[in-house]
Amino acid sequence: MATEKNTPTQQQRPISPFMIGPYYKPQFSSILSIAHRASGVFLSIFGSLILIYWLFGLSRGPVAFQQVMNNLTSIPGMLLLAMLCFAIYYHFFNGLRHLIWDTGRMLEIDQANRSAIVVLICSAGATLVTLAIAGGLL
């Protein structure tokens, strides 16, 4: 009804996105979705920063580059790199899942749940392999 338009209840309706909070029960798909965003924000800030820091250090010469490598191979540096490693693989594989969805495929609930497991296995596996290579080289 038109008269309901400006009632207080309408003003208090949840603002999108309302998947977090009292309206929705946490689900496998929604957790992965928010993890895609969280990893995206993390990569936007720290992934970009580290990549540009590394390239800039490299461009400034051997002394500056050695300083960059010392910082990156310190304990906090390696911890950050390991987190970036998982974030990038997760965002990469889950991003592929999103791109497949964008073509209208794999949208059934059981397909989405299965592709979610594939994404988690792939990103965990790729992270372990990468860290093993990095550890073996050190």
Add this chain to the structure above:
Amino acid sequence: MNMRHPLANARGLGSAKSGTSHWWGQRVTALLLIPLVIWMLYVVIVYANQPYQVLQVFFSHSYNSILAILLILAMLRHAQLGMQVVIEDYVHSQPLETILQLLVKLCALTGAITGVLAVVRLALQG
């Protein structure tokens, strides 16, 4: 014919008719980033522990410089578009949102300039 209520027009909220280009830009940069990120992971894994000179020679090849610049630009555009949606969704204070959106764009632009400058400098050293 304009089907919108005059009050809606006056409030100026709702679609700004730029949603499609944003959506499309996010997907196009995502597609571009698939090969570029694989290349970057290859470079990081294979060259991470190589001495400075090896990396300098690597980035002195123009095709590596071109890929690095493409990666930086696609990555930062993708990041900016993504951060924009996150801020739109979770920051409900209008002044703070505007400040954050501009700050994200400034950071992406500064990052792009810094990264491209570094790659160009490396290319010219070779």
